[in-house]
Every structure is written in C-alpha cells, then in structure tokens.
Amino acid sequence: MADTLPIKVTYCGVCTLPPEYCEFGGTTKKCEEWLADKHPDMHQKLYSQEALAQNLSSLSVEAQKRAEKDAVKKANKAATAEKREAETRASSKIIIKRIERNKRKYVTAVSGLEAFGLDIKKVSKDFGKKFATGASVTKLPGGGEEITVQGDLSEDIEEFLVKTYKEVPEDNIELVEDKKKTKGEKAAANVPAQ
C-alpha cells in the first residue's frame, strides 16, 4: 500500500463525502443514484445486500433503532428543504422587460433568475456572447439582481433561456413592456397580461 501513494479517492457528487459515508447524510437516496450512475462497480460494493446486512449486524439493536430514526429524520428534513425549493421555483417568475430608452431604441432587462439557481454573472456573460451585445448586472433595490442587455431582444432571450437552462420552465417567463407611459397606461400595465 505504501508504494501506491497518493491514493485517488472518489468523492460523492451529491454530498461531497467519500461514498462510503453517504449513508450518514440526509441525501442517501440521491447519493446512491449518483454512484450507481457514475461508479457502478463502487455502487455494487457499497450497496450490495451483504454490505447492507453487515452494516446493521455490527450495531446493537438499540443503536439500530436510533440510527433508523435518525436516518428518517434526516431524509425528511432534506425532502422538506427540496420541496420548499421546488415550490419557490414553481411560483417564481423571470421577467423580461422591454424598455424604450429613446425613440426606437430599446434595452431589455431580465430579472428573477436567482430563484432558479442560476448564476447571474454567468448568465449575463452568456447573453453577451450569444447576442454579441453589452450585458451588465445591476442590483435591484428590492433585492435580487437584473441583467440589462442592449437592444430589443425579449423574444430571443426567452427562447435562449428555455433552450439553454433546463431548470427554467417556459411558463415561468413573462414578457413585459415598459414604455414611457401616461398615468392611465401605467395603471393598466399593472394588470398582468395573459
């Protein structure tokens, strides 16, 4: 063993621990799926019937019960967190707003991306590359960040978002228009367009 150092250790792509320790985290099920997919040989070794039985046999009955309860608690906690995240995602909207700067000159502002776990800076860079235009990130006063792109690109951006980031459902994107409005129009614009 001493002459084969350093050892190359595989780490779990889900919980980051060595896969033999995944059983103590709250994401065991996901960890197992990941291992089965990426390292089937390791998966077979760690999750075989014998391995599972041996894990249990080395614990006292009382300790087993405690471990089970603990595992259930952890799994529940992880599931609740995941559900909450999915819910925020489902109810979140990405707003693509066309803003008229001067006559016939537009910029497009995209906000709400953070709810979908996207890295705003990276998306902004992607926009710049894709549309060969200036894209910048600004902080919004109400929290969150907004990407501003030069030009009227609302529909192109919508298409690009749906195509490039599979975590963004099309239904959660809304296109809006921000013209220089009169008071009456402003009130009307507050009614969501279908």
Next chain:
Amino acid sequence: MFKKDISAGAKSKVKSSAQRAIRSKVLEEYPKLEPYIEDILPKKEQLDLVKLPDRVSLYTLNSTPLFFQHMDDALLPHLTLVHKYPTAFHRLRIDRGAIRFVLSGAALMAPGMTSPGGRLPSKDLSPEDQERYGTEDLEAGTVVVIEAEGKETACMVGVLKMGTGEMREKKKGQACEAGHYLGDGLWSMAL
C-alpha cells in the same frame, strides 16, 4: 473546530522563508510524508495562506487545502490530504456507532474506540491491525487521524486529549480535542 459553515478570509502569499519553515515543521510532525513532500509542498510553487475565523490559518496550494493551524499549534492535515496519504499519520479507529456522532461534530469519546469495533494501538492487535494502528501507545497532544469500522477512508483529524493507554484503562471521557471532520465547515468551504 469547524462546526459552523465558514467562508475563506483574506488570502496572502507565503514568503519563501516561511514556506521552508512549514515544510520542515510538516516533516518533523509527519516524518512518513518525507517521500512525498516534493509532491505535497513543491519547493518551487507558491503556497498561499487563507485566514479562517477564530485565528485559524489554512495553507493551500493552487486552491488545494493542505494543512491548517490554530494560532501556533500543530499543523493538522486537511482530510483530503489524509485520504491521499493515509499511512503517513497515526491512526485510531472508532466503532460504527460513533460515526454519526463524529459526523455531527460531537466530541470524540473514549468508548467509541475501546469498544470491540474500535482500535487503539496495541501489541494485542492482529498483525494486519498492528500494521495499520501501531503497537505503541500515543500520548496526549499527538495529532491523530480517526478511521471508522467498516470504512476505508478517515472521517476526522484531531489532537489527542488523553493518551491511548489512559483511554484503554478508563474507557471514558473525551478522547480528542474538537478537530476537523467530514462535512464540517472546513470540508465544505469553497476556496
């Protein structure tokens, strides 16, 4: 030591004189790393010091964490380094039941190692275990790597609070100062 999530503080370059001092300190504490020291701490490459909360310094090479140190205490290896060179460190083993306590940041207690599933250095061990865990007792203050029953890789690094001989005798009390364990703030920290 890193029960809470931490974020890396200021990063600075380590002067070459300090880098040499670290290298010799590492070799003094872990002589078995000698054959690999040029891979771990290459003379020609720039070592960085990252400040962590509570006066802990972390030494990194190209964003790979190597050793950390509280004030001027012993240099402790990061667990990823332990996983690469497990045989270079003093090792003890906890029983399976103690794993979940260690991974939740609880203090490591002696019974976790004096039970049938645990291992302390001893002449009574099987030849295979003697090879792995040694035969000579370790004193309080020694840096140890904690392995676990049924597992290949280590789950914790710490400093002994009690000698292993005393642990075997008393079979109770805190065995190790709070250290670095799998999944803790140091493990999860983005560099």
